[in-house]
Amino acid sequence: MTAIETAPPPARAGARRLAWRQAEVVERVAETRRATTLVLDVPDWPGHRAGQHVDIRLTADDGYQAQRSYSIASPPEALRLALTVERLERGEVSPWLVDEARPGDRFELRGPIGGYFAWSVAAGGPLLLVAGGSGVAPLMAMLRHRAASGAAGRAVPARLLLSSRSFADIIYREELERLGSAPGGPGIVHTLTRERPPPSWRGHARRIDASMLAEVGFPPAAAPKVFVCGPTTMVEAVAEALVGLGHEPGRVKTERFGATGGG
Amino acid sequence: MTTTRGFTGRGRAKADERRVPPGQYVTEDFPVLSAGPTPHTPLDRWTLTLQDGGSPVGKWTWEEFQALPRTELTVDIHCVTKWSKLGTVWEGVTIDDLLAAAGLEEPPAPYLMAHCDGGYTTNLPLEDLLGGKGLVATRFDGEPLAPEHGGPARLLVPHLYFWKSAKWVRRLRFMEHDEPGFWESLGYHIYGDPWREQRYDGD
Amino acid sequence: MSREEMCSMLDGNAAGGLLREVFAFEATAARITCAGCARMMPMGELRLYAIELGAILRCPSCDEAVVRIGRTPRGLWLDLRRAATIVTVSAGIRPESEVCIRDHG
Numbered sequence: 133m134t135a136i137e138t139a140p141p142p143a144r145a146g147a148r149r150l151a152w153r154q155a156e157v158v159e160r161v162a163e164t165r166r167a168t169t170l171v172l173d174v175p176d177w178p179g180h181r182a183g184q185h186v187d188i189r190l191t192a193d194d195g196y197q198a199q200r201s202y203s204i205a206s207p208p209e210a211l212r213l214a215l216t217v218e219r220l221e222r223g224e225v226s227p228w229l230v231d232e233a234r235p236g237d238r239f240e241l242r243g244p245i246g247g248y249f250a251w252s253v254a255a256g257g258p259l260l261l262v263a264g265g266s267g268v269a270p271l272m273a274m275l276r277h278r279a280a281s282g283a284a285g286r287a288v289p290a291r292l293l294l295s296s297r298s299f300a301d302i303i304y305r306e307e308l309e310r311l312g313s314a315p316g317g318p319g320i321v322h323t324l325t326r327e328r329p330p331p332s333w334r335g336h337a338r339r340i341d342a343s344m345l346a347e348v349g350f351p352p353a354a355a356p357k358v359f360v361c362g363p364t365t366m367v368e369a370v371a372e373a374l375v376g377l378g379h380e381p382g383r384v385k386t387e388r389f390g391a392t393g394g395g
Numbered sequence: 396m397t398t399t400r401g402f403t404g405r406g407r408a409k410a411d412e413r414r415v416p417p418g419q420y421v422t423e424d425f426p427v428l429s430a431g432p433t434p435h436t437p438l439d440r441w442t443l444t445l446q447d448g449g450s451p452v453g454k455w456t457w458e459e460f461q462a463l464p465r466t467e468l469t470v471d472i473h474c475v476t477k478w479s480k481l482g483t484v485w486e487g488v489t490i491d492d493l494l495a496a497a498g499l500e501e502p503p504a505p506y507l508m509a510h511c512d513g514g515y516t517t518n519l520p521l522e523d524l525l526g527g528k529g530l531v532a533t534r535f536d537g538e539p540l541a542p543e544h545g546g547p548a549r550l551l552v553p554h555l556y557f558w559k560s561a562k563w564v565r566r567l568r569f570m571e572h573d574e575p576g577f578w579e580s581l582g583y584h585i586y587g588d589p590w591r592e593q594r595y596d597g598d
Numbered sequence: 599m600s601r602e603e604m605c606s607m608l609d610g611n612a613a614g615g616l617l618r619e620v621f622a623f624e625a626t627a628a629r630i631t632c633a634g635c636a637r638m639m640p641m642g643e644l645r646l647y648a649i650e651l652g653a654i655l656r657c658p659s660c661d662e663a664v665v666r667i668g669r670t671p672r673g674l675w676l677d678l679r680r681a682a683t684i685v686t687v688s689a690g691i692r693p694e695s696e697v698c699i700r701d702h703g
Contacts, residue, residue, distance in 0.1 A: 150618045154397070187615040190399040196420070196477075198404055201612050224405045232401045239399045245614035247627035335687030364608070386643070388609050431656060431663065476650045514663065552618045558651075581652060581668025584676035595670040 134248055152189065153177075155241040157233050158212060163303045167218045167266055168230045169205060172235055174241060182207055182273035183250035183359065183387075186215070186243030190225060200225045203270035203361070203387075204244065207277035208252075215390050216303060218266035249359065249387045253281040257288035257357055258350045259318075262340065262370050264295045266364025267389055271359055279311055286316030293348045294320070295340050295366065298327035321348045340366065342373040352378035357385075364388040414471065416589035419479040426478060427543045430577060434512035434542070434563050441547055443531065445497050446568040447504065453497030457547070460533075463488045463496050468530055470553035472560070473589040485551050487532035490524040493567075504569035508576060509550050512563040516576035518585070519552060519559060521569075528554060531564060556587040556594065610644040613653040616667060617641065620674055621688045631682040634662030638683075641665070 159171040182204075189199045206214035219230040233239075251259065251274045259278070261271040271292060278285040296302045302322060312320035322335035323344065329337050336344055349357040358379060360370050367388045374384050405422065412420050415421060438457045445453035455463070456567030467486045473479045494502060502521040509517050523529065530551040533540055540546035552559045579585050585592040592598060610617075610626055613638045617625035626642035644655035645666060652674070655665040668675040678684075 150615060184613070185611070190402040190404075191397065191403050192402050193398050196404045199404075200616070228399075228402050237400050238397065239402075240397075242615060245618060245626075246611050247624035247639045249611050249626070332702065386609065389613050428648060428650055430651075430654045432645075432647075432661060513661075578651065578668060579668055580675075581677060582670040582673070583651070583668060595672065597672060 148189075150242040150245070152240040152242045154238050155188070155213070157235050157237045160233060160237060164301050165302050166301065167216055168171065168233075169214050169216045170229060170233055171206075172213045172241070173243075177213060178244070180204055180208055180213075180244035181247075181250040181252055182277040183270045184244040184246045184273075185270065186213070186241050187224070188215075189240040189242075190228060191240070198225050201245070201249040203273070205269040205272050205276075206241065207273050207280050209277065209280040216266060216269040216272070218303075220381070243296060249361075249385050251277075251357065251359065252276060253285050253288055255357065257290060258289040258354050259288055260349050260356040260358045261290070261318075262295075262345070262349075262358070262360045262362075262374075263292065264340075264366040265297070265301070266303060267360075267362030267367070267387070268292075268294055270361055270387065272307075273302055274359065275308075275311055278318065279314070289350070290318035291348060291350065292318055292320050293323070293340065293344070295323050295325055295362070298324055299325075299330055299333070319348075340370055340373075342356065342377060345370065345373050346377055349374070349377075352380070355383065357383055357386050359387075361387040362389060404480065415479050416473055417592050419473055419477055419589065422478040422480055424478070425480060425544065426474070426476075428474070428476065429543070429562070430515055431513045436512050436563070436565075438547060438548065441566070443493075443548065444566045445493065445499075446566055448569075452499065452503070453493065455496075460488065460531075460548070464492045464550065466492070466527070466530060468527075468532075468551070468553070470551075470552050471521055472557050474557045475583065475587070475590050475594050483553075484536055485530060485532040486534035487530040487548070489527055490521075490529040490531070490567075491527065493531065494525075503568065504571050506570040506573045508568045508574060509561040509564050510566040510568060511561050512565055514577075515561055515563070517550075517561045518570070518574055518576045518579060519555075520586075521571065523552060523555065528552065554588075556584075556589050558583065559587050608646040608649070610640075610642045610646055610655050613646050613655060613667075614642075616649075616653050616669065616674075620667065620676055629685040630664060631684075632657040632660060632662050633680045633682045634664075634683070635660040638685075641684075653701050687690065 155172040156176045157170050158173050161169040185201050185203045187201050191197050202215045205216040217226050217229040220226045263271050307319045311317050324337050325339050360367050367386045371386050373385050375381050441457045443455050444451045466489050469484050471481045472483055507519050531548050533548045534553040550561040550564045582596050587593050609617040613625045628641050630641050631638045645658050647654040652669040654663050657664050662680050664681045666677040
């Protein structure tokens with residue numbers, strides 16, 4: 133077979149190819165000094181599964197465009213879409229989203245995208261979520277979806293292991309505490325990698341390693357569904373450690389963010 | 396296409412039209428764009444081969460290559476993704492000097508395919524490489540070329556879009572007819588002249 | 599945080615939008631066989647490069663460029679020659695409804 137050239141797909145009713153839509157910023161929520169959540173109105177949003185992402189596209193006055201992908205942090209049950217974005221030092225799009233975007237601003241968005249890295253309560257558990265920094269966003273969508281699913285959600289054992297640079301950098305810290313302390317809530321374990329934790333700290337204080345995963349995670353015999361998301365190096369180390377502990381590689385799903393940043 | 400309030404993108408200097416090809420913006424960065432993982436060939440295993448038909452007509456180890464005549468070039472480079480970087484300084488061996496070192500008074504064929512560690516390829520007419528237009532570069536900005544930028548050695552053909560300046564070059568194969576390389580077979584222009592904005596097939 | 603800023607390697611999930619332009623099915627969950635080493639995996643596990651020009655999706659075991667896509671203003675150019683099979687996953691949950699597409703290239 134030689135390379136096939138395809139023309140842009142014609143617009144037609146029922147086409148399953150993705151179209152760019154207009155998203156409008158409705159609210160901005162400062163999560164940490166580096167991360168902001170943008171709550172968006174997206175007309176005719178078709179719905180999504182927790183873990184999926186969107187592509188967004190910004191256009192400058194001279195027509196220059198930049199496109200990036202961001203995980204959806206809101207659960208399918210939410211009325212509006214939420215994206216949690218971390219400002220990258222030399223980033224091009226994240227500084228605009230984190231520092232500049234305000235209610236009323238519009239940009240292009242398409243999605244939802246990604247059938248591989250997605251979970252719903254119907255898929256069952258146990259559910260093990262491992263996140264580095266802003267990699268927690270798609271996993272938070274999963275926990276929010278679980279919380280919104282009542283008894284069926286509570287019936288799925290779930291744990292989150294979240295690695296952050298410092299206490300102040302823990303995204304969703306208070307909401308995670310509330311989720312974790314609710315009856316039937318997920319187990320939440322934190323680890324800090326850069327700063328010394330406060331004296332009352334009960335979490336870990338090092339990079340995620342095999343012994344932490346063995347202690348915090350479900351045993352391989354429980355056949356948990358595992359989702360790992362964060363910086364590339366962290367995700368690879370965690371995935372390798374999980375497989376080394378005996379988890380089935382097919383049940384460990386990974387999503388890698390850029391090479392730097394995050395917990 | 397609606398514009399996004401307050402978005403200007405990466406710092407883009409106003410382009411001097413005489414120096415910067417159409418559609419390009421000037422950057423101070425040196426973005427890395429790769430079609431695969433960065434190879435790390437140790438210098439004691441590195442060789443560069445000139446190939447005609449099935450047989451090598453020239454082959455150099457790293458030491459032998461370092462002993463060839465060196466040329467320094469200061470040039471502007473233009474990436475098809477629209478960034479241009481001005482006044483970049485490179486050092487290496489010109490294709491003219493490479494052919495001379497192989498004892499070739501004339502190129503045995505009008506086209507050449509560059510083959511690289513990692514499998515990347517790109518095609519070029521010889522007339523776009525001779526007369527000092529093409530270099531096998533081993534140094535950038537006074538330092539050995541970093542692996543993510545194509546080190547130990549890359550092709551440098553600055554008058555064409557930068558995807559033609561193949562990173563991690565190992566073999567230059569003469570061809571009777573022009574054949575598309577890695578990106579050229581995926582819709583990118585077979586020649587790639589930034590001044591005629593030949594980014595894609597059909598431009 | 600963006601998946602694409604400052605990096606040249608990601609996984610196939612980040613190419614999801616582009617893959618949806620090419621395929622009518624949800625491609626990141628579809629399983630693909632590497633023609634280089636015969637490993638079978640979801641497309642989301644392939645390693646993504648060159649998203650600025652299209653997408654080069656490589657096998658995480660042997661680095662073979664299993665799916666190559668060039669994005670041009672006039673369309674997408676697709677090279678699947680190094681993919682031996684692609685198994686789509688239907689929108690329903692039942693795994694028995696998989697369809698196997700073989701490439702004879």
